[in-house]
Amino acid sequence: MARWHLGLDPSAIQDGTYADFHRGQQADFAVEVRTGSWERVSGPVTAVRVDGYRYDVVGRVEAVGEQSWVLDCGLLVGCGGRPPAGVDVGQHLSGRGTLMLSSRPDDLQAEGLPSLTHTWFAERVFHRTADLTAMNVPLIGLEGLFGESEEPGWEELGFTSAWQDDDGRADYLLECHHVTETDPGD
Numbered sequence: 001m002a003r004w005h006l007g008l009d010p011s012a013i014q015d016g017t018y019a020d021f022h023r024g025q026q027a028d029f030a031v032e033v034r035t036g037s038w039e040r041v042s043g044p045v046t047a048v049r050v051d052g053y054r055y056d057v058v059g060r061v062e063a064v065g066e067q068s069w070v071l072d073c074g075l076l077v078g079c080g081g082r083p084p085a086g087v088d089v090g091q092h093l094s095g096r097g098t099l100m101l102s103s104r105p106d107d108l109q110a111e112g113l114p115s116l117t118h119t120w121f122a123e124r125v126f127h128r129t130a131d132l133t134a135m136n137v138p139l140i141g142l143e144g145l146f147g148e149s150e151e152p153g154w155e156e157l158g159f160t161s162a163w164q165d166d167d168g169r170a171d172y173l174l175e176c177h178h179v180t181e182t183d184p185g186d
Helices: 105-110
Strands: 004-008 025-029 031-035 039-041 046-051 054-064 068-072 076-080 092-101 118-128 154-157 172-178
Touching: 031 054, 068 105
Parallel strands: 004 092, 031 076
Antiparallel strands: 004 172, 025 118, 031 092, 039 092, 046 054, 054 068, 054 092, 068 076, 118 154, 118 172
16 A cells, blocks of 8 residues: 655645644545646656655646646646646656645636545654754754654654644645555555
8 A cells, every 4th residue: 555645734724625634534635746847758657755745756647727737646636737838638747846735626626627536544644843953953962862753854743733833834744545445444
């Protein structure tokens, strides 16, 4: 079963698109990819995690609407705007971007694009912590105090608290898997 690491902007909770999430929760949501640039490529669709919720993505354009489009990178994801000039359905694109819970799933559906809302199981919930090296705090000798983090720069939480965490500006990561009828134990 593939695990996905998806970003969550607290504004998507604060505006009512989603409720706060907790570890072990099953929820329905859509995913979108955000990247600054795409390039045409050929080859199989993939999404290889770089860190946090950043991925190197190779995807096939599945559908194009007026304000957004859909890419298959092993997971159907929404993309804002129009695809690069000259790119049409069936072509492959590559880019490094973030995979995020969509803050606009209804907009994607309004254009008649394939449904991107699916059921997910949130195995773990993380919150970005301050980068100690950026704060010029010497790290020598602190390893024993903080231990080795499985997810550097991230602290595991039991649940999100989008109005309180970091004064409402938290950066969340959900480690989850896509729930399908063939997943054992679901």
